[in-house]
Amino acid sequence: GAVVSQHPSWVICKSGTSVKIECRSLDFQATTMFWYRQFPKQSLMLMATSNEGSKATYEQGVEKDKFLINHASLTLSTLTVTSAHPEDSSFYICSATSGTGGDTQYFGPGTRLTVL
Amino acid sequence: GQQVMQIPQYQHVQEGEDFTTYCNSSTTLSNIQWYKQRPGGHPVFLIQLVKSGEVKKQKRLTFQFGEAKKNSSLHITATQTTDVGTYFCAGGAGGTSYGKLTFGQGTILTVHP
Numbered sequence: 001g002a003v004v005s006q007h008p009s010w011v012i013c014k015s016g017t018s019v020k021i022e023c024r025s026l027d028f029q030a031t032t033m034f035w036y037r038q039f040p041k042q043s044l045m046l047m048a049t050s051n052e053g054s055k056a057t058y059e060q061g062v063e064k065d066k067f068l069i070n071h072a073s074l075t076l077s078t079l080t081v082t083s084a085h086p087e088d089s090s091f092y093i094c095s096a097t098s099g100t101g102g103d104t105q106y107f108g109p110g111t112r113l114t115v116l
Numbered sequence: 117g118q119q120v121m122q123i124p125q126y127q128h129v130q131e132g133e134d135f136t137t138y139c140n141s142s143t144t145l146s147n148i149q150w151y152k153q154r155p156g157g158h159p160v161f162l163i164q165l166v167k168s169g170e171v172k173k174q175k176r177l178t179f180q181f182g183e184a185k186k187n188s189s190l191h192i193t194a195t196q197t198t199d200v201g202t203y204f205c206a207g208g209a210g211g212t213s214y215g216k217l218t219f220g221q222g223t224i225l226t227v228h229p
Binding site for chain 1: 117149151157158159160161164204206215216217218219220221222224
């Protein structure tokens with residue numbers, strides 16, 4: 001149980017284009033989803049917290065107009081990197097919590113974004 | 117804001133040796149969680165500690181939560197090559213921050229056969 005999927009697993013795009021990443025909870029309803037980015041050999045940096053049906057809460061320093069988050073249902077959240085640039089290249093990981101098992105987070109497999 | 121410090125950053129051990137990573141929070145936590153990330157993979161939940169002074173064991177892994185709920189440790193007895201990876205602690209603040217975790221920097225464990 002508690003499986004989270006992410007799509008795509010990797011993406012390469014040209015500078016200036018937008019990229020959408022999907023995060024789905026497969027066997028539970030995710031009341032809250034989190035989006036992180038991780039640079040090589042570094043820790044996870046929380047970007048934003050999203051709750052179904054409401055606006056995402058962004059961490060300090062994260063541009064909400066650049067990283068658009070939509071939590072359309074209890075099983076799906078999307079992160080759109082708008083007008084991507086090479087410095088946006090990173091490993092993006094989502095996680096989900098059901099809210100019924102404490103605040104244990106279940107992580108998706110991650111999406112590796114490379115912006116040329 | 118809340119900060120979670122984790123040491124050491126790297127640990128190289130011979131197979132069979134023990135390993136410990138330590139985590140310290142700047143503020144009192146509601147709970148602490150531990151995750152393992154294999155190279156190229158994503159973090160996988162290991163355990164959650166909630167009570168002051170709590171100790172939990174999973175086979176060769178022993179997890180402790182400090183009395184003040186500000187520090188924690190993960191100890192692996194007799195490491196194996198399958199233990200390689202990065203171990204992260206993550207602190208939960210609870211309250212209005214329910215569900216939100218602050219991750220430590222992680223400890224990269226290398227086990228030499």
